[in-house]
Amino acid sequence: MAEPARIPESGRRERVANGDDAPRKDATSSNAASFKRELTAVIPHLRAFARGLCGRPDLADDLVQETLLKAWAAQDRFEPGTSMRAWTFVILRNAYLTDMRRNRFRADYDEVVAERILVAPAGQEAPLHLSDMHRALLTLPPERREALLLVGAGGFSYEEAAQICQCAVGTIKSRVGRARAALAQMIESGQLPRRSGNDVAHDAIMAELDASVQSGA
Helix, strand or coil, X not given: CCCCCCCCHHHHHHHHHCCCCHHHHHHHHHHHHHHHHHHHHCHHHHHHHHHHHHCCHHHHXXXXXXXXXXXXXXXXXXXXXXXXXXXXXXXXXXXXXXXXXXXXXXXXXXXXXXXXXXXXXXXXXXXXXXXXXXXXXXXXXXXXXXXXHHHHHXXXXXXXXXXXXXXXXXXXXXXXXXXXXXXXXXXXXXXXXXXXXXXXXXXXXXXXXXXXXXXXX
């Protein structure tokens, strides 16, 4: 069986001496730097998505860290020119589902809903804070919450969200519609969750979801 073709050591040394490998090294270094810049830019979006999914900042940060490590290790599988955000969201979602199967997050949902959702007096006109919206999201079924986060806050199209969630476009549209209806009903009925602090990046991204839900867009 023939051995794979390879550059003879003498020839390789000659090419290195002549500087023939320099362009390849420069290109590799440039690609790595570009990948790092793109990956860094999506961190706030990953954090917002992770917090919307699992409901706890500490677990969300762990999930984002795991996503970044996996993305960095798999950077050779990322196609330059495609969406870094969509690619990393798939990685994060898969990590989240794996943790769900291990019951890492499952116990937290009921506690969050039971302890943090308060019913305001009927007709009370109180502003809906972004942190209230975040907590209200935790009352939704995971698949609807995920779809609304992707389309409403993440800015993905229905088609892109369907690819990330690996389901039909119609399924995503249905989940988003039902999620928006549930949140709108909560707002209209005066069921406002207790407010808590958020980081600035998360507030900015959740603001898009807040406007989307209240406008019905």
